[in-house]
Amino acid sequence: MAKQYDTFVDDLATLPEGKEVVLAVRNLDDFKTIAVKAVVSSTGEEDDLLWLRFSRGRLRDKPWRIKVIEELPFEALFIESSVLQ
Amino acid sequence: MDMIKGHQELVAALRKSGDVIEVTRQVDWNLEAGLIARHINETGDRSALLTNIKDYPGARMHASPLSNYRRMAVAMELDPDTPPKKIIDEYERRVRRPIKPTLVKDGPCKENIVKGDDINLLQFPAPMVHDGDGGRYLATWHVVVSRDLEQRDWVNWGMYRCMVHNEKYLGLLTLPGQDIGRQYLKYQAANEPMPVAICIGPDPCSAAASTSSPGAGVSEADIAGAIAQEPIELVKCETVDLEVPAYSEIVIEGHLLPNVRVVEGPFGEYTGYRTSPRDPRPVVKVSAITYRNNPIVPIANMGTPVDECDILFSITWGMDVRQAVSKLPVAAVHIPPEACGHAAVVAVHKIYEGIAEHVANAIWGSKLGYLMPFVIVVDDDVDPYNWNEIIHAMFTKLHPQRSLHARHCTPGHGLYPFLSTYERKWGIASNLLIDLTWPIDWDKNIDVPQKASVRGMYPRGLAEKVVAGWKEYGF
Numbered sequence: 001m002a003k004q005y006d007t008f009v010d011d012l013a014t015l016p017e018g019k020e021v022v023l024a025v026r027n028l029d030d031f032k033t034i035a036v037k038a039v040v041s042s043t044g045e046e047d048d049l050l051w052l053r054f055s056r057g058r059l060r061d062k063p064w065r066i067k068v069i070e071e072l073p074f075e076a077l078f079i080e081s082s083v084l085q
Numbered sequence: 086m087d088m089i090k091g092h093q094e095l096v097a098a099l100r101k102s103g104d105v106i107e108v109t110r111q112v113d114w115n116l117e118a119g120l121i122a123r124h125i126n127e128t129g130d131r132s133a134l135l136t137n138i139k140d141y142p143g144a145r146m147h148a149s150p151l152s153n154y155r156r157m158a159v160a161m162e163l164d165p166d167t168p169p170k171k172i173i174d175e176y177e178r179r180v181r182r183p184i185k186p187t188l189v190k191d192g193p194c195k196e197n198i199v200k201g202d203d204i205n206l207l208q209f210p211a212p213m214v215h216d217g218d219g220g221r222y223l224a225t226w227h228v229v230v231s232r233d234l235e236q237r238d239w240v241n242w243g244m245y246r247c248m249v250h251n252e253k254y255l256g257l258l259t260l261p262g263q264d265i266g267r268q269y270l271k272y273q274a275a276n277e278p279m280p281v282a283i284c285i286g287p288d289p290c291s292a293a294a295s296t297s298s299p300g301a302g303v304s305e306a307d308i309a310g311a312i313a314q315e316p317i318e319l320v321k322c323e324t325v326d327l328e329v330p331a332y333s334e335i336v337i338e339g340h341l342l343p344n345v346r347v348v349e350g351p352f353g354e355y356t357g358y359r360t361s362p363r364d365p366r367p368v369v370k371v372s373a374i375t376y377r378n379n380p381i382v383p384i385a386n387m388g389t390p391v392d393e394c395d396i397l398f399s400i401t402w403g404m405d406v407r408q409a410v411s412k413l414p415v416a417a418v419h420i421p422p423e424a425c426g427h428a429a430v431v432a433v434h435k436i437y438e439g440i441a442e443h444v445a446n447a448i449w450g451s452k453l454g455y456l457m458p459f460v461i462v463v464d465d466d467v468d469p470y471n472w473n474e475i476i477h478a479m480f481t482k483l484h485p486q487r488s489l490h491a492r493h494c495t496p497g498h499g500l501y502p503f504l505s506t507y508e509r510k511w512g513i514a515s516n517l518l519i520d521l522t523w524p525i526d527w528d529k530n531i532d533v534p535q536k537a538s539v540r541g542m543y544p545r546g547l548a549e550k551v552v553a554g555w556k557e558y559g560f
Contacts, residue, residue, distance in 0.1 A: 008219070008348070008351075008362075008363040010362075024347075024348050026220070030207060031115075031213060031220055031221050031249075032207070032249075032250065032251045032252075033220060033250040033251060033254075033347070033348075034251070053217060055351065055362035055363045055364075056217075056351050056359050056360070056361075056362050056363075057215075057216075057217025057218060057219070057351045057359050058217060059217065074250065074251055074253075074254055074347075077347050077348070078345050078346070078347060078368075079345070079346045079347065079365045080344055080345065080346075081344065081345075081346045081365055082273060082344050083346075083365075084259060084260070084261045084266055084269070084270065084273075084367070085260075085261075085364065085499060085510055085511070085512070
């Protein structure tokens with residue numbers, strides 16, 4: 001059975017299809033934030049499901065697909081920044 | 086009467102007053118528990134102790150601990166039927182005498198201690214509070230304790246949302262205008278991790294105090310003692326140089342990492358909206374968890390009024406506004422819970438023109454200026470606790486050109502729903518003063534309309550006689 005993940009994105013152009021990307025996704029079983037190296041696509045029926053949410057939480061209608069190549073350490077999601085907003 | 090020392094003791098007190106029910110059927114931590122809390126808030130129902138949580142045998146959650154004035158009265162050991170104004174007056178009376186906490190060697194929150202590889206935040210039923218939230222918010226009713234890097238005796242307590250990233254990391258909302266943000270920026274400038282302790286389910290007085298805004302240099306622990314009318318017992322943490330309320334259900338110790346961000350949120354917030362987007366925000370690396378036996382995880386579900394924030398803001402921020410305007414000719418102040426803490430209604434004795442501006446300047450010049458974009462000033466014949474009277478004044482005394490005074494480029498924060506995305510990002514807000522007082526240069530006998538009410542249009546003696554003998558008319 002396909003695993004289900006989700007990620008938050010407003011502009012789909014920032015989620016390149018068919019290329020290896022490092023993404024913060026959530027496992028929808030326990031909602032942990034996990035870092036993955038993965039390939040995503042808007043079409044296809046193989047691979048796991050990747051639900052997409054807008055950055056304020058609204059769910060998009062149609063899920064994408066995700067092939068997780070490797071789960072990375074959580075620290076891979078660290079963004080170096082001093083900005084506080 | 087002994088103070089309510091912890092959250093389990095609060096539940097016992099609510100049970101005694103009939104303000105909590107026990108739900109024994111299975112409830113899912115994923116949305117169902119949050120939805121129950123939300124429905125309680127929207128209907129004003131009793132709080133709910135959930136004792137059968139899916140995937141977490143033996144665990145307990147408490148939905149909507151203090152989301153109405155009745156439960157707040159119980160928490161302050163007052164009669165549950167005490168009216169809001171009397172609760173707020175009593176709060177003000179108590180906080181005039183801050184009481185420093187006492188350090189004790191041991192406490193219930195030390196009944197279980199977990200460190201190192203055994204740390205697992207998901208051992209507790211962290212709720213998915215709203216559908217579409219960025220994660221499971223384990224801390225929605227809590228105190229975040231932190232110490233200033235330079236002024237070491239300044240220990241801040243605040244209630245800032247905490248999202249579970251995984252077993253050992255938490256996201257912590259840290260805004261620059263809040264005390265924790267100011268402290269964090271100092272640690273960050275020194276490139277030092279900032280020790281924090283997140284005390285979930287503390288005694289209700291500590292939780293209430295953590296939402297007050299006494300300002301930099303003042304410790305909310307002293308305010309908590311004042312509300313409780315006795316010192317709050319604190320115990321030392323295991324891995325950070327901080328002290329925490331000894332009766333907390335769960336204490337998470339760790340460090341807010343400097344110059345590091347991980348995407349956090351979004352979250353349905355106290356404004357009644359999910360406003361701020363998923364964005365890179367500070368992250369806590371957990372170093373220890375201590376907890377009471379059979380701990381209760383409280384869920385305060387922020388959203389449309391009335392929730393815990395709305396009630397506490399009306400009390401604690403109400404006190405802060407009263408202090409800010411204390412030297413002005415003010416009759417009464419209220420922060421209506423329905424306005425989510427965004428508005429102060431201030432009744433004034435209008436003895437000089439411009440008093441509304443004076444009041445607004447005093448509020449916006451205080452620390453609340455960053456949190457309260459609306460100030461409504463009414464004459465002293467309007468009760469600020471009575472929405473009907475406020476609305477009536479709003480749509481009869483408001484002059485569309487003369488009564489609205491907008492200020493631009495004021496400090497604000499990213500949770501204000503009315504700001505644009507850009508303004509939210511940079512905390513660029515606008516404020517509005519609504520002046521509902523009659524102009525001072527209007528002659529009272531010629532220009533000022535006479536209010537057609539029991540109080541305003543009948544001889545006082547006759548009005549009192551009719552009202553006092555109301556039942557004699559057959560009503």
